[in-house]
Amino acid sequence: MAELQEKPSRIDTNDKKDKSNPDALNEDDAQTNVSSPEDDLVLDGVEPVYAAKAGVLNQAINDIGMGRYQWQLFCVAGFGWAQDNLWLILTSLILDPVANEFGVGQPALLTLSQNIGLCAGAAFWGLGADIFGRKWAFNLTLGVTTVFALAAAGSPNFAMIAVFDAFWSFGVGGNMPVDSALFLEFVPQSHQYLLTVLASFWAISQLIVTGVAWGLLGKFTCEEDAVTCLKGDNMGWRWLLLSMGGLCGIMWFLRFGCFQMYESPKYFMGKGKDEEAVRIVHEIARRNGKESTLTVEDLKACENYGSEDQQVETNTKAAFKRKLRSLGGEHVSRLFASKKLGFSSGMIILIWAFIGLAFPLYNNFIPYTLAKKGATYGDGSTYITYRNSCIIAVLGVPGAILGGYLVEINRLGRKGTLSVSAILTGVFICGSTTALTSNSLLAWNCVYSFVSNIMYAVLCAYTPEVFPTRDRGTGNALAAITNRFMGVMGTFIHVIQLFEADDCIQPPSLLCFPTWRVPRPCSPVELYS
Template identity: 50%
Template structure:
């Protein structure tokens, strides 16, 4: 479900009874948001849609607090890893080719196959077994197999291990972005765009580590033979990044407790657990909430009427389908239910495809081009290559803050970034378009994807 945010003083009970009737603002009550659907009734699951309205308002009523700040950091770890590991194939390409003597693009192919599998697997998986498992497992898989890749005895082992790393990394941005948007109020959803600063920091850190490791512990560029003992730089880099990724996973798993998505819970018929999550969120932020289970139940009844058997049938149907993990054509059709949504979905897919092609070519081959082309101009040393890579990484950091500032400007906003008509804010539950991409404009695509994507969880 996609929503437009408007300021109002409406409470949860009034939202439950009527989600669209305007309420005048007398200035005496605490301001929350009114969520106005961009979809026609019947375009998405009506029961879920009605309950999501209540949850959206409850989260906005709680507001931005301590929990969301911690979540911004922990979810940002996924963006950090999603920046580091896809870039690693390009950074280690020259010394690895010198040691193993293979066709370089095959290493990039293996890593990207893993990324594709991971993006598909985790994006669907987080709507089957929930956000928490996906959130906690992705970094663990990435760190373990990243460490193992550093000990690879040959190209086959290295390519295989980096492919598994890609499976873990491929789920970081879609899962972490969905988790963040599930629990952040609509008034602060622009922070998803600001989260690209973690991406930029990832590129900065990996370039900073690659600079001394590969420049000082690699075979000379013009060497005819390259034994392992003289080419340990890329292995040191993988060991370090694998250990760092496991540290970030440890912070997530042991120091931060992720609440399950309330939207996922109502999607599988667990209204009481969804209300419990909202209450825990309010308690963590030292505030209160007026949400009750009855409000969610009444929201479902208001859609289906007073026929108890129909309500129970709908709840049982969604729960059973979720447990059996059955996905069909209707999940794809949900993205094309209206002309406007079909056009915007097609445009997003096209933009992601073009950016995916460009970013893969750019990130994978840039260090290699620095080395080979630098030699033609008089200095193709590894020191200069990775120094230049570091400089480019530093320049990327301001872009994350600029994009976060720009998406909420009336003059610019998501319309200019996405070249399509979208609502200003949304409390979404899925981020299927978020994947391995560079900072600045692309995080806005992640946010824009959540704006126009119906959150159908059955």
């Protein structure tokens, strides 16, 4: 989009464009008036009134700039990234000790219940964010996770830990779809690269949980070759749940009790509440020690665009009807309202589908694989298993940070970085099948962790940028639901043992190749801050 010029801060109501033809208006604006990567005029394709108002709000946020409120939001939004990965990794870490204690022949069923909960959470919280608002979802997800994670520590059997895993994952599933949409709607254009940097929380959380697991599971877990595994000898996984549940509770308290969260002004604008949208913008300016010149009249002036039917989409009378229509799928249909937007939405969802199928087939079983392979190599103690898991996690942190830098390089951008990191992820997964010792297996997984965190950092930032603002929660939810559903399918493949031994490593590596091929030639837009 290098040829696109900056959108003016206010809408000229005397514009000579044909306002009765919304497609013509947006086609022209697609070449001239785009101010940010969220680019509503280019992608909406159907409602110029909403797109024009979104442009005014974009400029108002840009005028305020990056300040105290946005930096605080950056921190508490990072908690969502952290919890999303923390609980995925935690399930993989406790998989082996839980299976040994309860004598389960199919430990992958625990991962299956997790992915079912994640899929349900992505659907409920992600779609709900466009119906009852981002704020409620943002504040509640961590609380739900905390309650069920703490309860899971007392599970008397495998069935109960699986049920609690599904329930805490229901809370976890809403973090990424909601938090990314909310953060992007408050941050000015100049700092939208921070959406990629937020993935550093994702990597740091992996380091935290594996570090704690090394200390607890490495000392208070039955050995792999133990004949019997009693509860008293296997308390490590329960203490790990209590520790991480407590950490999640602290994050929830900081987010809900110590940070005054505002609802998205674009959410209010989309519901016909222009006065509330303007009030929120002025509150953000006040928190940042600045003033905003935005007025309700600036938004009302945008209603000169389009036909009367299109204008009614943003007035107060239609708010209740819009809510009912959103429940009927209007948010979904708007993601495919034009050829360009439909193609963009489809490609993003397809990428998430491939990754969702690959991830549980490999990443969810890394500690399990380290333990089993270590036993084969003659050094499979629980201490070494969780030490190696911690080392692998360390390499993910610089990968996520590097991703935030690479997306701003013109020759790479989002698509280039995503393409290169995805193919390297597949290559290193394939390479791990050649390992003949624990150290070589560790080395392959370290470089895998590094490049896969680059891939996730870019993809998590690119996804909400592509979707139009009003339907961003729904778009994020569809991507997350697809990803989680394919995660269920991936785990099911493992449960029914379609692949055994090293063969189970090859399918996820092959699935990374279409992920590489899709973004570079097919994605319709390259987005730069």
